[in-house]
Amino acid sequence: MVQSFQRRGLMLVLSSPSGAGKSSIAAALLKSDPNVVLSVSATTRSPRPGESEGVHYYFVDVSRFEKMKADGAFLESAKVFDNYYGTPRDHVETKLRDAKDVLFDIDWQGTRQLRENARDDLVSIFILPPSMQELERRLRGRGQDNEDVVQKRMARAADEMSHWSEYDYVLVNRDIEKTIAQVQNILAAERMKRARLIGLGDFVKNI
Template identity: 65%
Template structure:
């Protein structure tokens, strides 16, 4: 927030509505690693915690990694309009609870989304002015497969399935505001930070700027 003294001793405030930063990529291209690094470097950036119907994996914490809900509850949340976006991915449903995100944006903080192209399309329909979307590409298909196998989280069958879906996921690259080829994780993180800094400074996100400039022109 920026302040300047007014003519009668008051203050004209320039503050900012938060933005929604979306990172998408095929599995294994690096969006989760980049997301974790960003969260450690950007104190005003909060991770959106999605709801999902998939089982909890080893090491995951309910309410921190995901809100784990059963399919019946998920459908009820859809019917109540509680999601900004939701999608079915690999036989499980994922969705972004609306209320928590809107509260964070209203405080002038930013929300980070680790979601796919389907969710990004829905966010664009719901709140395009708040959205900044980045698609992460792997340097090569071979490197993508090596990264998936190196994680040792999934069976060979699941890896093959993820690779078969990667081409379709990458076909949506042109729908995003920014594209990063993740050859080096440090460089990729720095590039996303540069995008975030520039988007925070956009004129339309600075609320009260017109009054601030008017005050400057009036000699305040």
Template identity: 60%
Template sequence: MTELPAGHPLNVDHTGRPIRRRGLMLVLSSPSGAGKSTISRALLADEPDLRLSVSVTTRPKRDGEVNGRDYHFITPERFREMVAGDELLEHARVFDNFYGTPRRQVEAELTAGRDVLFDIDWQGTQQLADKVARDLVRVFILPPSTAELERRLRARAQDPEDVVQRRMAKAADEMSHWAEYDYIVVNTDVTAAIARVRAILTAERLRRDRQVGLADFVNAMRGEE
């Protein structure tokens, strides 16, 4: 039997092969500064079966961006076609540009047993819930206090004062949607928060209805192949 590391997140058969499963859609939402990006980077670095959802966008490509890695850059005409053809799981307009999640790309990952990580707000999350609720796992990241959130925003030294104030004002509205999520993680300590989100991911991977190969596995043990 193949030996797996302690704490391996999947069930395996007698040969050490993971039992076939359907992937899941892991949504992380939070107000800016609560630590969502840090948690996302840590998960993507350590979870080989986790992929970041790559959105389509109509905005121009910026210096250093790579088509297909950062975004799929498309024309407004193509975006309208995708919306009309129900090719997007969720989409939104941000200022003068449009963004959306391609359905085909996500479905291919889920069918292959890989999980997809989404960094979207509560509105995009609601659209996903309306279309693909059975595949969705929603996690909201909260700061330990509004004072700490403001401190973190200022510590980043990335935004002028008016932008910090706008982010704080927006945070109050974003946090009001916490009850629409399946799990809430308060990011007092980022290492602990990463561990909690990873525990959620592990538990959700082991849900009976996601392990689509369980029937074959159990029947084989019972001699009912």
């Protein structure tokens, strides 16, 4: 008989510079794996066309954000570009207890805070583009930003990328399907880690 163990959920962080493929990877993971749920952040930036409240973000004003922060409602929070972003704590903690794996699309500042506060639950993956030229090509290819914004994203990319070595895994996204498969492999192995399994000691005692 195959013995399966209960386990605590893990926190899977994906970070990358804009345009490296993080959003496509996250979407594929959520679609392929019912055990993975997305952490929906609060942000002070305005919704873009096609974004809806509670699905992509919780859109809040600065005073509400500051109140939430002061109340300890965030697991982590940071200023990115010119806006504030934060991960609401309650949803994440409930899902982890339910043995769900929670996916985070957050930057290096937030990842650093999670590492400080929840190291045992954290699995962090940094996605790199194959080259800066390719990154710029992809940013233009999505056609969602004007030249000014593309230049801003490129400038910020170098800064975000300088934090690659703070992550558990670093993947170069040359081929999106392969990168998705690599993330799925990481998740599969991390789920089997001894420290996450509940009841393993008792099982071994009675073996």
